[in-house]
Amino acid sequence: xxxxxxxxxxxxxxxxxxxxxxxxxxxxxxxxxxxxxxxxxxxxxxxxxxxxxxxxxxxxxxxxxxxxxxxxxxxxxxxxxxxxxxxxxxxxxxxxxxxxxxxxxxxxxxxxxxxxxxxxxxxxxxxxxxxxxxxxxxxxxxxxxxxxxxxxxxxxxxxxxxxxxxxxxxxxxxxxxxxxxxxxxxxxxxxxxxxxxxxxxxxxxxxxxxxxxxxxxxxxxxxxxxxxxxxxxxxxxxxxxxxxxx
Amino acid sequence: xxxxxxxxxxxxxxxxxxxxxxxxxxxxxxxxxxxxxxxxxxxxxxxxxxxxxxxxxxxxxxxxxxxxxxxxxxxxxxxxxxxxxxxxxxxxxxxxxxxxxxxxxxxxxxxxxxxxxxxxxxxxxxxxxxxxxxxxxxxxxxxxxxxxxxxxxxxxxxxxxxxxxxxxxxxxxxxxxxxxxxxxxxxxxxxxxxxxxxxxxxxxxxxxxxxxxxxxxxxxxxxxxxxxxxxxxxxxxxxxxxxxxxxxxxxxxxxxxxxxxxxxxxxxxxxxxxxxxxxxxxxxxxxxxxxxxxxxxxxxxxxxxxxxxxxxxxxxxxx
Ligand SMILES: Nc1ncnc2c1ncn2[C@@H]1O[C@H](COP(=O)(O)OP(=O)(O)OP(=O)(O)O)[C@@H](O)[C@H]1O
Ligand SMILES: [Mg+2]
Numbered sequence: 209x210x211x212x213x214x215x216x217x218x219x220x221x222x223x224x225x226x227x228x229x230x231x232x233x234x235x236x237x238x239x240x241x242x243x244x245x246x247x248x249x250x251x252x253x254x255x256x257x258x259x260x261x262x263x264x265x266x267x268x269x270x271x272x273x274x275x276x277x278x279x280x281x282x283x284x285x286x287x288x289x290x291x292x293x294x295x296x297x298x299x300x301x302x303x304x305x306x307x308x309x310x311x312x313x314x315x316x317x318x319x320x321x322x323x324x325x326x327x328x329x330x331x332x333x334x335x336x337x338x339x340x341x342x343x344x345x346x347x348x349x350x351x352x353x354x355x356x357x358x359x360x361x362x363x364x365x366x367x368x369x370x371x372x373x374x375x376x377x378x379x380x381x382x383x384x385x386x387x388x389x390x391x392x393x394x395x396x397x398x399x400x401x402x403x404x405x406x407x408x409x410x411x412x413x414x415x416x417x418x419x420x421x422x423x424x425x426x427x428x429x430x431x432x433x434x435x436x437x438x439x440x441x442x443x444x445x446x447x448x449x450x451x452x453x454x
Numbered sequence: 455x456x457x458x459x460x461x462x463x464x465x466x467x468x469x470x471x472x473x474x475x476x477x478x479x480x481x482x483x484x485x486x487x488x489x490x491x492x493x494x495x496x497x498x499x500x501x502x503x504x505x506x507x508x509x510x511x512x513x514x515x516x517x518x519x520x521x522x523x524x525x526x527x528x529x530x531x532x533x534x535x536x537x538x539x540x541x542x543x544x545x546x547x548x549x550x551x552x553x554x555x556x557x558x559x560x561x562x563x564x565x566x567x568x569x570x571x572x573x574x575x576x577x578x579x580x581x582x583x584x585x586x587x588x589x590x591x592x593x594x595x596x597x598x599x600x601x602x603x604x605x606x607x608x609x610x611x612x613x614x615x616x617x618x619x620x621x622x623x624x625x626x627x628x629x630x631x632x633x634x635x636x637x638x639x640x641x642x643x644x645x646x647x648x649x650x651x652x653x654x655x656x657x658x659x660x661x662x663x664x665x666x667x668x669x670x671x672x673x674x675x676x677x678x679x680x681x682x683x684x685x686x687x688x689x690x691x692x693x694x695x696x697x698x699x700x701x702x703x704x705x706x707x708x709x710x711x712x713x714x715x716x717x718x719x720x721x722x723x724x725x726x727x728x729x730x731x732x733x734x735x736x737x738x739x740x741x742x743x744x745x746x747x748x749x750x751x752x753x754x755x756x757x758x759x760x761x762x763x764x765x766x767x768x769x770x771x772x773x
Contacts, residue, residue, distance in 0.1 A: 257669060283671035295666045297659050308659050312671035317656045318680060320648040324655055370671065 209268075210235050210374050210404045211256070216265035218251055218428075225251040227428040229265070231406075233374070238396075238405045240415045240436065243425035249408045250292055252425065253376050256406070257289045258282045270373055283312065288372035288403075292379050294359040298352030302343055302362055305351050306334035309366035341365040341395060357388035364395060374404045381411040393417050416440065479729070483639075490631050502627055506699055508739045509634045514692035515719040515731030516641055517685045522717070523726030524654055525681040526661025527577075530585050530713050531592030535565045535686045537599065537708030539693020544611040544703035554617035554624070561694040562687045568595070569686025573679050589710055599705040610704025617698055624698050634695050638732070641688055646728055657681055722763045737763070 213231035217224075225248040233239045241249055254260040256267060258279035267275045274282055283289075296305050307324065310333055311317055324330070338344045341361045351359060360380060367375055380396070381389050393414055396405065400418070409415050415422060416436055423433040424445045432442050439445055486509070493502040518532045542560035546552070572591040576584055600608055616624040624630045648654045659667045660674040667674050697703050706712075719738050723730025741759060745752035 259665065259668075278673075279665075279668040280671050280673045283669055289669050291665070291669075295663055297663045297666060299662055300659070304655070308655060308667070309670055311652060311656065317652050317672060317677065319652040320644070320654070320684075321651055323647070323650045324652055325650065366670065 209233065210270055211406070212266075212268040213256070214266045214268075216252065216255060216267070217263045218248075218255060218260060219263055220251075225428050226255065226262075229425070229428070229430055231423060231430075233404055233406060236401050236404050237421065238400060238407055238419045240407045240409055240419035240422040241425055242409065242412075242415060242422060242439075243431075247425045248428040249425055250378055251428075253289065253378050253406070253408060256376055257287065283370075283372075286370070286373035287376070288367040288370065288374070289376035290360075290363045290367050290378060290380060292382065292408075294356060294363050294383075296351045296359050296362050296366065299350065301348050301350055302338060302354065302358075303331075303334055303347040305362055305366060306337045306369065307331065309369035310334055310337070313370040337365050337369055338362075342391075356383050357385065357391075360384060360388075360392065361395065364392075368399060368403070372403050374406065375399075377405055377407045377409075379408055379410060381409055381414045389414065482732075486635060490628055494628050499627065502631065504739060504743065506627070506631045506634055508735050509631070509638050509732075510692055510695045510699060511716070511719065511739065512732040512735040513634070513638050513641060513695070514689050515716050515723070515735050516638070516645060517688035517692065518716045519720045519723070519725060519727075519731045520645060520648075520681060520688065521685040522720050523724075523730070524649060524657045524661070525678055525685075526657075527678060527682065528585055528717070529576075529588040530710060530717065531572075531588035531590075532685075532689055532716050533708040533710070533712035534568065534592035534595045535689035536693035536696055536712065537595060537703075537705070538565045538568055539690040539695075540697030540700075540703040540707050541599070541605070541611075541693075542690070543617055543694055543697035544613050545605060547613045547615060547617075548605065548611050552615050552618045554619040554622070557617045558691070558694055561690040565690025565693070566683050566687040569683045570679070573682035573686070577675055577678050577682065589713070592708060592710060592713060596705050596708050596710075599708070606704070608705060610702060610706070613697060613701045613703065616701070617694070630695075630699060634699075637691060637695070641691075642728065642732075649728065653677070653680070718760055718764070722760075 209232055211231065211233040213229060216226055216229040218226040229252055231239070241252065243249055251260060255262045258274070258277055262275065265275070266273060269282065269285065269287055272285070274285065297308065300308070307330055310330055314330060335344060335347065338347055341364065343358060343361060343365070346354065346358060351362060354362070364380065380392055384392060389411065396418055407415065407419055419436050421434065422436050422439045424431040424439060432439060432445050486505070490502055490505060493505070514532070514536055517535070518529065521527045521529055521532070539561035542564060543557045546557060546560070572588070576587045576591070579587055599605065605611055618624070622629060622633065624633065656667070656672055656677050660672065660677055664674050693707070696707065715738065719731055719734030721734070722737050723732065723734030742756060745756050749755065
């Protein structure tokens, strides 16, 4: 088990966003979390990444209790994440973004003297990173000016740069066109086996194409969990998805 | 490829940086290097003083630019470090200790220490709270100094002898000027290196997207705190020079309006632009000088002009 989550809770004022979530994710597996808008999926992910402190519960990652660990320390342990908003550093070019992603692992980030531009090795690796997701030709494009699909792919490339053990993905298909979605599915499929993934997704085609197992989150609770085939056939799940109240 | 490399590591060009950019650097440096002796030997002490003050304030504004432009941390308490630097000269001098190396060491280390202690708290907050807490800390220091009668309280201390260095006579206006000039040149060079080095790039990343940087594994807090301390230490040097220049220290030096003026200089010059603070300080002082000569109510006009300049600056930093 790469990730074990026990009885996770989070309340925002009166909103109980996550209430008693249990999850287990095996090595190199893709587990999808599906559920309607406002179900608490992003909140769950933010707690796993360390951006939101849970009110209650326990998170064990690679055999280590990380419940109280800071976000950047989790990242250093091999927990990578993508945001729902395709969060990259807008004023920097794609290549600069990729370089930064490599820098975290390369260390020496307090160096005030040596120009990063002279680091040919880092640059070559950043270029390779972009090549792997097919963005090398746009290396000099500023991320803020890139198309949404490009930013998505860049974000995935950045998250995968340090070779994480687990990648948290918050709706990677959102806002992508048909061909872009297909490219994204292909990209993630290619990486399947090198890292476990927790995939939040509304796009059921993507879920069934990628995930081994899935959980259904409704109103902050896991309604059902199992193999994707089981989830597909689950009547309760279909009802939740059609939006019938509770 | 070469072009890519260059584009890769260039900060976004801002208009003020462009207007006074690369091609203007050499002529400006030559002017700053050659004009002072002319001014001095033709008896134009007033202009030499103005120039000296501009360069000292440019050092202070540069340190704030490191914070605001590179680190995205807008402080309204930066004059505290000018005060610390100036009192590092004034208090030892008050006891008859005039050793320049000691003054400078005190200015740098006390500024760094104050920055570390206050920064550790300020950086737990963001945005408006950050601004207010930096302001609160500088006001604490201000009122502390106002309350110490031994050091002149409100009236401050007169510095009867400037910091002494072996072989350097800071009493001489030209010597002081060239020391300030050398310090500014050194800091500009250092800042340039920093902006292009890993630290500068990581800071810029944290400025624009802290959550992303943390998710990549960067300890944003520690990088920003390091930037905060470095910035404070550099500003302490500006304070050291200002104390020596005015031969006088008082709590008024770290009044919050001084901090606001530094912020104006940074914004006028374009936050994040290497030479911005120099341009900002020069524009600020020259405007103040010109307007105060025209009318008694110059503050009003000055305010309006500042607003116009800030709006301009904002337009261009948004790019
Ligand atoms: N920081 C916050 N403060 C207050 N309420 C919040 C906060 N974050 C989320 N919520 C609330 O918690 C609930 C769950 O939100 P969350 O973003 O986790 O849902 P989601 O499943 O990711 O939805 P979507 O599919 O729309 O992304 C929502 O009702 C939301 O309004
Ligand atoms: Mg969400």
